[in-house]
Amino acid sequence: MTPPLSAHLSMLFTELPPVDRPRAAAEAGFTHVESWWPPGPDTDAWAAAVIDAGAAVSCLNADGGDIARGERGFCNLAEREDDVVRACLDTLGVASQVDAPCINVLPGLRVDDRPVAAQMDQAARVYRQLGDLAERHDAVVVIEPINALDVARYLAPRADDVAALLGLVDHPAVRMLFDVYHCAMSGDDPVAMIHRHAALIGHVQYADCPGRGAPGTGDVDLATILSALDEVGYDGAVGLEFDPKGPTSEALRSLPSPIGERIL
Numbered sequence: 001m002t003p004p005l006s007a008h009l010s011m012l013f014t015e016l017p018p019v020d021r022p023r024a025a026a027e028a029g030f031t032h033v034e035s036w037w038p039p040g041p042d043t044d045a046w047a048a049a050v051i052d053a054g055a056a057v058s059c060l061n062a063d064g065g066d067i068a069r070g071e072r073g074f075c076n077l078a079e080r081e082d083d084v085v086r087a088c089l090d091t092l093g094v095a096s097q098v099d100a101p102c103i104n105v106l107p108g109l110r111v112d113d114r115p116v117a118a119q120m121d122q123a124a125r126v127y128r129q130l131g132d133l134a135e136r137h138d139a140v141v142v143i144e145p146i147n148a149l150d151v152a153r154y155l156a157p158r159a160d161d162v163a164a165l166l167g168l169v170d171h172p173a174v175r176m177l178f179d180v181y182h183c184a185m186s187g188d189d190p191v192a193m194i195h196r197h198a199a200l201i202g203h204v205q206y207a208d209c210p211g212r213g214a215p216g217t218g219d220v221d222l223a224t225i226l227s228a229l230d231e232v233g234y235d236g237a238v239g240l241e242f243d244p245k246g247p248t249s250e251a252l253r254s255l256p257s258p259i260g261e262r263i264l
Contacts, residue, residue: 002227002229003229003230003236003238004031004032005030005238006030006033006059006237006239006240007021007025007030007033007239007240008033008035008239008240008241008242009025009034010035010039010241011240011241011243011244012025012240012248012251013025013248014248015247017040018039018041018046019040019045020049021049022046022052023049023052023053025055026054028249031056032055032056032057032058032239033050034060034241035057035061036061036067037061037062037087037091039060043094046094050098051097056098056099056237057095058102058239059101059104059142059177059239060102060104061091061103061104061105061106062084062088062091062103062105062106063090063091064087064105064106070151071109072109072151073105073106073109075106075107075108075123075126076107076109076111076155077111080108081122084130085133088103088105088130088134088141092133092134095139096137101138101140101236102139102140102142102177102203102236103134103139103140103141103142104141104144105127105130105141105143106144107127107154107165108123109151109154119155120164120165120168123155123168124165124168124169127143127171128170131172134173135172139173140173140174140175140202141173141174141175142174142202142203143156143162143165143174143176144182145157145158145159145161145176145183145186147181147182147185149185149186150182157186158186159176159178159183159188159197160193162200163176166200175200175201175202176200177201177202177205178193178194178203178205179205180205180209180220180225181206181209181242184219184220185209191224191225191228194229194232195228195231198233198234201234201236203237203239204225204234205238205240205241206220206225206238206239207241207243208220208222208242212242212243213242213245214240214251214252215242216255225238226238
């Protein structure tokens with residue numbers, strides 16, 4: 001069965017206030033949505049809007065710091081451990097309201113004042129703790145690779161790096177967020193990586209590459225990705241986390257067949 005497509009509401013429908021985006025996504029044909037953190041200025045209002053729209057939430061990011069300043073989580077820093085746990089608990093609280101199965105917790109940026117191996121061990125220890133918290137909420141924590149070209153010094157830039165970190169974590173409720181765009185930007189073959197890491201994947205996100213645009217604007221065919229996920233038995237959603245380069249409705253109307261027919 002082909003995975004359902006999920007509208008990433010921090011990238012799509014951003015011409016609307018956050019509380020109006022779940023309804024817009026549902027009206028465009030999406031059955032699933034997801035978001036960075038916080039999903040809106042009033043998280044309770046956002047959760048209510050999702051429920052009113054009849055949408056399922058596939059994934060929520062825990063607060064990983066100031067994205068505009070380049071921050072991407074703090075799991076590798078012992079002095080920020082309490083902040084990471086608090087952010088995960090806050091997100092799990094909203095996830096419980098909307099039955100979201102995945103919480104994306106970013107590992108952090110490498111720092112120079114301690115060995116990388118020590119930072120990986122610290123992150124693994126924190127992720128085990130977060131996995132225990134997620135299990136109590138019937139959820140999983142996922143770790144996302146972010147390519148080194150877009151974000152320098154990221155602790156786990158490639159899918160193989162996340163797999164190595166997951167080997168240290170060794171917790172059933174901590175898995176990989178497989179991001180097709182970041183995989184391609186790292187120079188890896190997304191289809192090959194899907195097959196290599198199928199047993200670890202807890203959630204999937206997609207934008208075309210290069211450009212991080214809509215399907216059909218780059219070189220990574222979404223239909224091929226969906227077919228590969230179907231082949232390995234992935235049963236979650238695929239988040240469309242692309243830059244529409246304008247009004248979302250126009251980007252959706254230009255999606256290539258048969259992808260557009262599945263949404264509109």
